[in-house]
Amino acid sequence: MIRFEDVSVTYDGAAEPAVRGVDFEVPEGELVLLVGPSGTGKSTILNSVSGLVPHFTGGTLRGRVTVAGRDTRTHKPRELADVVGTVGQDPLSHFVTDTVEDELAYGMESLGLAPDVMRRRVEETLDLLGLADLRDRPIATLSGGQQQRVAIGSVLTPHPRVLVLDEPTSALDPAAAEEVLAVLQRLVHDLGTTVLLAEHRLERVVQYADQVAVLPAPGAALLLGTPAEMMAVSPVYPPVVGLGRLAGWSPLPLSVRDARRRAGDLRERLAGAVREVPSGTRPTPSSSAPSPSTPAPIAEVRALAVRRARVQALRHVDLTVTPGETVALMGRNGAGKSTLLGALVGLVEPSGGTVRVGGLTPHRTRPKDLVRKVGLVPQEPRDLLYADTVAGECAAADRDADAEPGTCRALLSDLLPGVADDTHPRDLSEGQRLTLALAVILTARPPLLLLDEPTRGLDYAAKARLVRLLRSLAAEGHAIVLATHDVELAAELAHRVVLLAEGEVIADGPTTEVVVSSPSFAPQVTKILAPQQWLTVTQVREALG
Amino acid sequence: MADGRGSQLHPGAWWLWALALGTAATRTTNPLLLALLIAVSAYVVATCRPDTPWAHSYSAFVKLALAVLLIRLFFAVALGSPIPGTHVLVTLPEVPLPHWAQGIRLGGEVTAEALVFALYDGLKLATLLICVGTANALANPARLLKSLPGALYEIGVAVVVALTFAPNLIADVQRLRAARRLRGRPDKGVRGLLQVGLPVLEGALERSVSLAAAMDARGYGRTADVPAPVRRTTAALTLGGLLGVCAGTYGLLTAEGGTYGLPLLLVGLAAALGGLRLGGRRSIRTRYRPDSWGVRAWLVAGSGAAVAALLALAASADPDALHPGVVPLVAPALPLWPAAAVLLGLLPAFVAPSSAPAPAPTSAPKEPS
Numbered sequence: 001m002i003r004f005e006d007v008s009v010t011y012d013g014a015a016e017p018a019v020r021g022v023d024f025e026v027p028e029g030e031l032v033l034l035v036g037p038s039g040t041g042k043s044t045i046l047n048s049v050s051g052l053v054p055h056f057t058g059g060t061l062r063g064r065v066t067v068a069g070r071d072t073r074t075h076k077p078r079e080l081a082d083v084v085g086t087v088g089q090d091p092l093s094h095f096v097t098d099t100v101e102d103e104l105a106y107g108m109e110s111l112g113l114a115p116d117v118m119r120r121r122v123e124e125t126l127d128l129l130g131l132a133d134l135r136d137r138p139i140a141t142l143s144g145g146q147q148q149r150v151a152i153g154s155v156l157t158p159h160p161r162v163l164v165l166d167e168p169t170s171a172l173d174p175a176a177a178e179e180v181l182a183v184l185q186r187l188v189h190d191l192g193t194t195v196l197l198a199e200h201r202l203e204r205v206v207q208y209a210d211q212v213a214v215l216p217a218p219g220a221a222l223l224l225g226t227p228a229e230m231m232a233v234s235p236v237y238p239p240v241v242g243l244g245r246l247a248g249w250s251p252l253p254l255s256v257r258d259a260r261r262r263a264g265d266l267r268e269r270l271a272g273a274v275r276e277v278p279s280g281t282r283p284t285p286s287s288s289a290p291s292p293s294t295p296a297p298i299a300e301v302r303a304l305a306v307r308r309a310r311v312q313a314l315r316h317v318d319l320t321v322t323p324g325e326t327v328a329l330m331g332r333n334g335a336g337k338s339t340l341l342g343a344l345v346g347l348v349e350p351s352g353g354t355v356r357v358g359g360l361t362p363h364r365t366r367p368k369d370l371v372r373k374v375g376l377v378p379q380e381p382r383d384l385l386y387a388d389t390v391a392g393e394c395a396a397a398d399r400d401a402d403a404e405p406g407t408c409r410a411l412l413s414d415l416l417p418g419v420a421d422d423t424h425p426r427d428l429s430e431g432q433r434l435t436l437a438l439a440v441i442l443t444a445r446p447p448l449l450l451l452d453e454p455t456r457g458l459d460y461a462a463k464a465r466l467v468r469l470l471r472s473l474a475a476e477g478h479a480i481v482l483a484t485h486d487v488e489l490a491a492e493l494a495h496r497v498v499l500l501a502e503g504e505v506i507a508d509g510p511t512t513e514v515v516v517s518s519p520s521f522a523p524q525v526t527k528i529l530a531p532q533q534w535l536t537v538t539q540v541r542e543a544l545g
Numbered sequence: 546m547a548d549g550r551g552s553q554l555h556p557g558a559w560w561l562w563a564l565a566l567g568t569a570a571t572r573t574t575n576p577l578l579l580a581l582l583i584a585v586s587a588y589v590v591a592t593c594r595p596d597t598p599w600a601h602s603y604s605a606f607v608k609l610a611l612a613v614l615l616i617r618l619f620f621a622v623a624l625g626s627p628i629p630g631t632h633v634l635v636t637l638p639e640v641p642l643p644h645w646a647q648g649i650r651l652g653g654e655v656t657a658e659a660l661v662f663a664l665y666d667g668l669k670l671a672t673l674l675i676c677v678g679t680a681n682a683l684a685n686p687a688r689l690l691k692s693l694p695g696a697l698y699e700i701g702v703a704v705v706v707a708l709t710f711a712p713n714l715i716a717d718v719q720r721l722r723a724a725r726r727l728r729g730r731p732d733k734g735v736r737g738l739l740q741v742g743l744p745v746l747e748g749a750l751e752r753s754v755s756l757a758a759a760m761d762a763r764g765y766g767r768t769a770d771v772p773a774p775v776r777r778t779t780a781a782l783t784l785g786g787l788l789g790v791c792a793g794t795y796g797l798l799t800a801e802g803g804t805y806g807l808p809l810l811l812v813g814l815a816a817a818l819g820g821l822r823l824g825g826r827r828s829i830r831t832r833y834r835p836d837s838w839g840v841r842a843w844l845v846a847g848s849g850a851a852v853a854a855l856l857a858l859a860a861s862a863d864p865d866a867l868h869p870g871v872v873p874l875v876a877p878a879l880p881l882w883p884a885a886a887v888l889l890g891l892l893p894a895f896v897a898p899s900s901a902p903a904p905a906p907t908s909a910p911k912e913p914s
Contacts, residue, residue, distance in 0.1 A: 050762045081764030093755040096706070096763070098687060105833035110764035112829035119834065138597050155763065347723050371729035382748075383724040386740055400729045426747070444729065 001162055001194040002026040002049055007063035009044050009053055016219060018044045022063075024213060024224045028161070029192040031184065033205055033227070035236055036215030037459045038429050042166075042198040045215075045222075049164050049196060050086040051077040068161055082111055085155025086164045089457075090171075091147045100142075100150055101126075101135045107158045121157045129153045129183055144333040145176025152183060163187065165197040169204050170456055173332045173485045174520045177204050184208070200459050203238035203488065203524055206231065207255035228252045236460045239488055239524040242537040246544075259528045266540075267529055273543035297322050298358060298448045298479045299344060299374070305352035306339050306503075313339040314503040316353070321479045323447060326470065328494035328511070329483040330521055336503040337483035338379065341450045344481070345376040357448060371401060375446040379453045381437035382425070390428075391421035393440060401444035412439040415469055431462030438469075449473065451482040455489050467492050491515060491523040491535040511535065553595075554897050556684030557692060558842035563680035565849030566890055569856040570672040573867040574665040577879045578856075578887060579672045585890045586679040592894045594682050606678020610671035617667030622655050626663065629872060630656025662871045692836065695825030699766065706756065710749065717745045769829040776827075783820030789813020841896050848892035855886035 003025045010017040019041035026032045034042050047053040051072040054061045065072045068083045085107075088094055097103045104125055108118045126132045129149045134142065139150060148168060155163065168184075169177035185208055187193040199205045206212070212230040214223045223230060228251040231241045240259050244252040247266050253259035301319040305312070314336045321327055329337045342348035343355050346362030355362055358373035365373075378384065387393040394408035401407075412419065416435040425433060434454060441449070451470075455463050463486075470493055474480055484490055490497055490511065497514040499507040499521070507514045512533045515521045525534050534540055563586070570582050594600040622637070633654050640651035687708055690701040721741035731737060760766075793810025859882065860867045866880035 052758050052762060056758050056761055077758075077761045078764050078767045081762060081767070084762070086759070086762045088755060088759060090755065093752050094759040096702070096756070096760055096765075098685070102833070107763045109830050109833050110767055112767070112769075112831050115831055115833065118831065122833070158764070345727065347726060367726045367731060368729045371727070376727050378724060378727065382744075383721055384727060386744055397728070440728065 001028040001068060002196060003066045005064040007048065007061065007065055009048065009059055009061050011057065011059040020219050022222050024222060026194055026196055028194055029188065030210040031188045031195040031208055032211045032213060033209035034196060034198040034213045035202060035234060037236060037461055038431065040215040040218050042215060046164050046166050046196065046198055048072065049162065050084045051075060051080045081107065082158055083160055084162045084164060085158070085160035087151045087155055087166070087168065089166045091151035094151050095139050098138050098140070100131060100137055100139060103139060103150055103154045104157050107154060111158050125153045125157050128186070145172050145179055148172060148180050149183065152180070162194045162196070165195070167199055168197060169199060169201060174487060176333060181205060181208060200457065202236060203240065206238055227254050239537050240528065243525055243528060243540065246537060246541055256524055256527045263528050267532060270529065270532060270534070270540065270543055295323050300356045303353035304343060304350050304355060306343060306348055307351045312503055317505055319498065321448065321481060323477050323479050324474055325496065326474050326480040326494050327496045327498060328490035329481065329498050329500060330490060331500035335500040337500055338452055340500070341376055341452055341481065341483055344450060345374050346370055371444040371446060373446055374448040374450065375441035375444060376450040377434065377437050377441055377452065377454065379456070381434045384437045384440060385425040388424055389421060390419055390423050390425060390436065393425060393436065397440040397443045403443050408439055408443040411442055412436060415439055430457040431465070434458070447477070448479045451480070453484060454482060455484065455486045463489065487515065487521050487523045491526070553836065554845060555836040555838045555842040556689040558838070558845040559684035560680045560689060561846040562849030562893060563676045563683070565853040567673045567676035568853040569887065570669055570676060572856045572860040574669055575867050575869055575877050575880070576665055576668055577877055578867065578883055579668045581884060581887045582672050583675055585887060586675055588891060589894045590679055590682050593897045597685070599685050600682045603678050603682035606674055606681065610674040613674060614667040614671045617663050617670070618660065621659050621663030623651065625650040625653050626659035628659045628662045630658030632657035632874065634660070658871045658874055661874065688836065694821055695828040695830060696821045698828055698830060713752070714745065714749055717748055721745055767829060768827050771827050775823060779820050779823040782816045782823065786813045786817025786820055789816060844896045845893045848889050852886055852890045856883055859883040859886065
């Protein structure tokens with residue numbers, strides 16, 4: 001259905017090709033998963049299927065890409081619109097109209113389908129994706145998962161034979177991600193649609209794939225094979241595969257169910273291991289439980305209520321954070337996680353209750369004084385960066401924080417060696433940009449550090465670096481609060497998990513207790529080794545010695 | 546949500562109705578009639594507006610109208626007014642101006658007559674603005690643009706995208722200004738706004754590029770093959786038609802062109818319309834559930850037109866009632882017949898589908914439109 005014949009793409013002004021010698025074929029009706037670290041050309045490959053590379057992006061494409069027999073060199077994206085449906089990373093930048101029903105019809109209108117056909121397909125798609133109740137809703141009022149489903153629906157209505165998706169679940173909470181994946185599964189099984197998708201969160205998708213294509217490194221040759229074979233060699237893999245590699249299972253398990261079936265002997269070996277004191281790198285959850293000897297809290301939230309544009313974003317929230325503690329805020333999209341972080345840093349004015357951070361009331365404090373108490377890295381780290389070089393950004397951060405000149409640059413070199421001074425912040429990768437924003441915030445040495453969705457768009461290597469970094473910060477006595485959908489990250493880092501739903505705290509306790517009891521927030525390792533309470537592959541590795 | 550677009554009124558009907566009320570407002574300065582017009586529009590908005598983000602634009606327009614009214618009054622107080630008045634309310638210190646600024650006055654006497662005149666005048670403008678706000682709240686402008694002829698469709702999409710871009714841009718500015726606080730800089734003031742300007746524009750540009758890519762991949766701009774003679778005829782008709790319209794208008798406006806002006810204008814118009822229609826052949830687009838212009842649309846548009854026509858008639862028949870004098874000061878009276886005419890504008894509140902989530906219409910006609 002999709003055939004790449006020795007394809008290389010070189011963008012204008014780039015010395016090296018973005019992808020080189022790509023040669024593979026996706027048969028009709030298969031779901032093929034494209035994996036690899038950031039910057040290896042996944043998006044380039046996806047966009048060359050729809051013809052956006054090279055027609056829209058420019059650059060030179062060598063070799064040949066054919067989709068359903070059409071050569072993308074001679075067919076522009078709009079002439080492939082009836083066979084290929086493409087959904088990019090950000091669904092919001094995909095929408096042309098403003099209501100759900102119009103959006104579903106837009107592609108068919110462009111193709112000139114007959115009105116009665118359009119009407120029928122819109123109704124079918126509304127049912128297929130469970131959007132019937134939302135048909136008249138303005139798109140801007142939908143949640144992230146709903147928007148992603150509308151985006152998929154909008155490319156489905158012209159009945160494309162190929163669907164191309166770039167990170168469809170990255171921005172979604174675990175439940176919404178499952179919703180979207182269930183839809184993809186249904187398309188592949190019932191309609192025979194061919195799906196090519198790229199995703200960093202492998203733990204969510206790898207068990208659905210028929211084949212996996214791996215781009216191991218920039219410029220390296222693409223490998224294609226069954227998921228189990230590829231996971232054995234891939235540089236990126238989900239925790240379930242990590243556990244399988246550790247235990248030496250072959251073939252590797254891809255789903256929690258496969259792994260549980262084989263985990264009997266591993267559970268027995270682990271039952272003897274002492275789990276209470278895994279190692280010095282990670283304090284046990286119980287050690288952070290409030291006790292008479294714990295130091296004074298750095299942040300205290302009492303009965304906090306926030307109302308925003310007729311919506312009660314938070315109601316009666318209590319939260320205490322002590323130095324050296326890492327707290328993960330979890331919950332659905334729109335549960336109030338970002339609002340709570342905003343209240344802690346003074347961006348959001350409470351409508352009731354009190355917030356005290358380091359003895360100050362954040363929304364009444366001058367920003368200049370507040371940065372010394374608390375720092376927030378927002379969901380889009382780019383929002384923090386104004387200068388046009390990394391050096392300029394660091395100098396500005398030193399001035400803002402009244403720090404010694406060179407403080408920020410030293411921090412950055414520490415966190416992320418090898419970033420040139422004259423690089424534009426926009427040219428950095430997601431992970432590098434996040435680290436730069438983190439360095440800028442840390443320049444003022446705030447004892448409380450807040451992070452909003454830090455792992456969006458990060459590959460496993462960048463994520464592992466972030467985990468190491470945050471752990472050492474916590475060990476130095478920083479208190480860290482992170483809002484995240486990434487259960488694996490929370491399992492690795494957090495001492496405590498706070499679950500939010502509809503603006504209320506519904507659970508607050510040590511990570512093991514909270515995530516183990518929740519089916520959607522439990523990490524894979526916990527699910528596999530239940531009823532024993534293990535959270536991460538690292539813990540298991542250390543326990544086995 | 547049960548009664549979907551099947552029962553929605555054509556957006557054009559709402560715009561015609563609202564603009565007709567606005568036209569009616571320009572015919573009078575009687576504050577009672579103007580207040581009645583505002584009340585009529587507010588009542589209809591309250592009963593008919595859908596529950597969508599753009600429906601909240603009404604209150605924004607009301608605030609704008611209020612601001613316009615206040616500015617008009619402020620100018621009358623500060624800069625004086627040509628209205629001769631005898632009832633001096635207060636005397637402000639007058640700033641002496643050089644002789645070349647003759648005719649301009651700063652401060653001085655403030656008379657009741659001048660104030661009342663400014664009030665009437667400002668109220669007229671405010672009513673006009675509120676009528677535009679009514680149209681915005683009742684009918685999404687983007688949906689109105691969808692009713693454009695096929696040849697103009699691509700321009701329509703550009704306008705729609707621009708319309709949805711403005712709110713996004715404002716949200717970006719707010720987010721980035723808030724982010725300045727995180728760096729320990731004040732989040733208020735003009736400097737803050739200037740510093741976020743460049744990142745906001747960069748973000749907007751990036752978003753428009755990715756939207757353009759998405760639109761291209763979804764088939765935007767696919768065209769049908771049109772034979773060369775048809776293409777040439779289209780170009781000739783459109784260009785010739787527009788030239789004709791220009792020449793015709795010139796003829797109408799100059800004194801000696803009275804004989805050829807009108808016919809030339811009409812021929813030019815016909816040719817341009819023909820060109821547009823032929824140009825539509827290049828587009829292969831079809832329309833999904835276009836808004837249909839039904840009886841209710843006629844009633845809504847008709848009620849607005851009736852208000853405008855009747856007030857125009859009243860203005861020529863009885864100018865005194867519609868333009869209450871300010872010198873000498875008299876209390877404005879409510880002229881009975883024009884007031885009754887304005888009340889005709891309430892008709893949409895009864896014939897248009899209400900915004901309340903009524904029980905689903907049992908037999909929504911599913912015409913394959």
